Amino acid sequence: MTNVILEMRSITKEFPGVKALSNVNLQVKQGEIHALCGENGAGKSTLMKVLSGVYPHGSYTGDILFDNEVCEFKNIRQSEERGIVIIHQELALIPYLSIAENIFLGNEISRNGVIDWNETMMRTKELLQKVGLKESPQTKVEDIGVGKQQLVEIAKALAKDVKLLILDEPTASLNENDSENLLNLLLEFKGYGMSAIMISHKLNEIERVADSMTIIRDGQSIETLDMKKDNVNQDRIIKGMVGRDLTNRYPERTPKIGETIFEVENWTVYHPAHAERKAIDNVSLNIRRGEIVGVAGLMGAGRTELAMSIFGKAYGKKISGRIVKNGKEVQFPNVTSAIKQGMAYVSEDRKGNGLILMEDIKQNITLASLDKISKGPVIDANKERIEAENYRKKLRIKTPSVLQKAGNLSGGNQQKMVLSKWIFSEPDILILDEPTRGIDVGAKYEIYSIINELAAEGKGILLISSELPELLGMCDRVYVMNEGSITGEVTKEEASQETLMMYMTKQKVRG
Known part of the structure; x- marks a missing residue:
């Protein structure tokens, strides 16, 4: 397991007014599960988007070497052709299509420009067997649970001859049993020589399956640890992520x-x-x-x-x-x-039901209580901005401006925004x-x-x-x-x- 399959050198990525990544380095060995850890907004997902071509070559500085070759991916298709496949936290499946249609969407098996459905169904059955799903290839994705949908995503990755599988918070929406099954599957793939990068906030899962890990903090790679040789435990990971010991995970309270x-x-x-x-x-x-x-x-x-x-x-x-x-x-x-x-209700689905991602922070914070910032039917824009700025400071939402789009914030800051919205409603x-x-x-x-x-x-x-x-x-x-x-x-x-x-x-x- 000494062969390095992936090396990312001095990766720097900037957005207007923000340096998201600064000289980040990452090495992943052949046939290992490599954990990528850091706080929300540390730069983990940005780094993986650079790797997978979501942020194309030319929009960042630094080098990507895969199988000892320099890669300059212009899009996701190019990275997938090399065997790098990313599964995002928000699953990219179409609910009204069948499992088979989802697995081969954009990667269709065809003869003379016509989809070969017999071959598609046969290949789907083989892939479902590999990930332990007994569903029919013709079952619609909307008719299976989230845990099984995650397995369909992995089957979709396997259909692309994956060499390096990237999983972004793969168990975030799964129950304990489905999480256990998914982790066992990752270990099984590792046994076949597949490499994986796993982004997760569930430190117990990282302890269980990862061979090594890289910690990113404030857009910089802090350290890479061998899980066994360095005797890594959860307290050690937390210290690397937040830059300090977090002796008590829950703040003291006298009710x-x-x-x-x-x-x-x-x-x-x-x-x-x-x-x-x-x-x-x-x-x-x-x-x-x-x-x-x-x-x-x-x-x-x-x-x-x-x-x-x-x-x-x-x-x-x-x-x-x-x-x-x-x-x-x-x-x-x-x-x-x-x-x-x-009454106030903070939904478990902050992106689907809690926020309007295309709108800015101030609009999201005041959305449930527009009457408090309005004069008749007209919104007082100045008052709206003052109130939003107050909650930005009060809840320590990390953003340069309340005019920033909600979708650009990290998960933790989005959650603070949802809380702000409901606290504002008193x-x-x-x-x-x-x-x-x-x-x-x-x-x-x-x-x-x-x-x-x-x-x-x-x-x-x-x-x-x-x-x-x-x-x-x-x-x-x-x-x-x-x-x-x-x-x-x-x-x-x-x-x-x-x-x-x-x-x-x-x-x-x-x-």
Whole structure:
């Protein structure tokens, strides 16, 4: 494993007013899994876009050597022809096409200009077998789960005779079981001699599968470590990423919990597409002033469906039950009414449902509360900018200007922008759905601090998370869900990963 398959030398990439990469160096050996670590905005994805031709030769300085040859990729097709294939965090599949059509899209098997469907289906079956998928090649991508879609992306890469597979946060949207399967698959490919670069914020996964790792901080390569020889552990990785020891992953907090300010009673919701199926079954919960209440559960347990149905009936049909706020029963017939009555919902999908990526920061921050910056039907542009600038500073959003497009920010800064939007609406109750998904440890700590500050102001927080350490580190109480029902309620003193997992797998009593 001494042969170097990839070498990137002194890569420098600039955008207007920002040096994203500065003399970055990276070496990947043949047949190894190489982890690329760094905080959000450190330059990891930018480096991989340089490598894969998204940022073409001439838009950066430095050299790329692949298989000992200097490469000057002008586009993604050229890098793929050499066997370098990148799988982005946001999967690039077309839901309405079949698995086979997606795998060979842009890489069609044809004879005399006509697609050979028999050969396409046969090759698809072979590729699906390699990645452990038993689905029919003709199954539409929209009909399979996210974990299986990730495997389709890998099959698509294998169809291009991949030599170096780049995975950007491959398990960010997967449950524990699907993540485990994907990591095992990577190790299997490594056994066949394939090389891989893995970008991930899940340090336990890096510890498990990576042979070596390069840490990038503020656009510079800090160090490259051999995972075994250098005795690398999570604390060592964090120190390299953030430039300091992060002794406590969760900020200290002394809760000041008051009276009950929010109650959901006997909440039942039916699936929007299957009228006979209950998505949420007779759920009751409460939140007290200044309290952070967690919601745990495996993927499909109904956590997001519960949150969205409470927040202005944004999910489900035939919704029944009561919501009581500050001692009075309230009605949220739609999202607008929920916002006006002091509710906020930070979606788990910040790019799809939380932000308008093509708009600037100030517009995104004020979007949910336009009445606060308007004079009649006219937006006061000066007031909008002042308010946005205030939240940029308050939440430490790293950007030179509130006129910057939301899509240009790192994941952690985008998440702070979503939080800014909802804090600006001055809610009493905040529902936070996976607020730190896909975010590095440094940015997580900042967001945890913001959540604690909101609780200290007397707001009630409902925190949904798939990360059990996060729930244990942040919450005063945790409700556990399975199959649309509450299967347990655990205090901070009683809570442990084992206890939560027991309730997460507990079957509900069927009447």
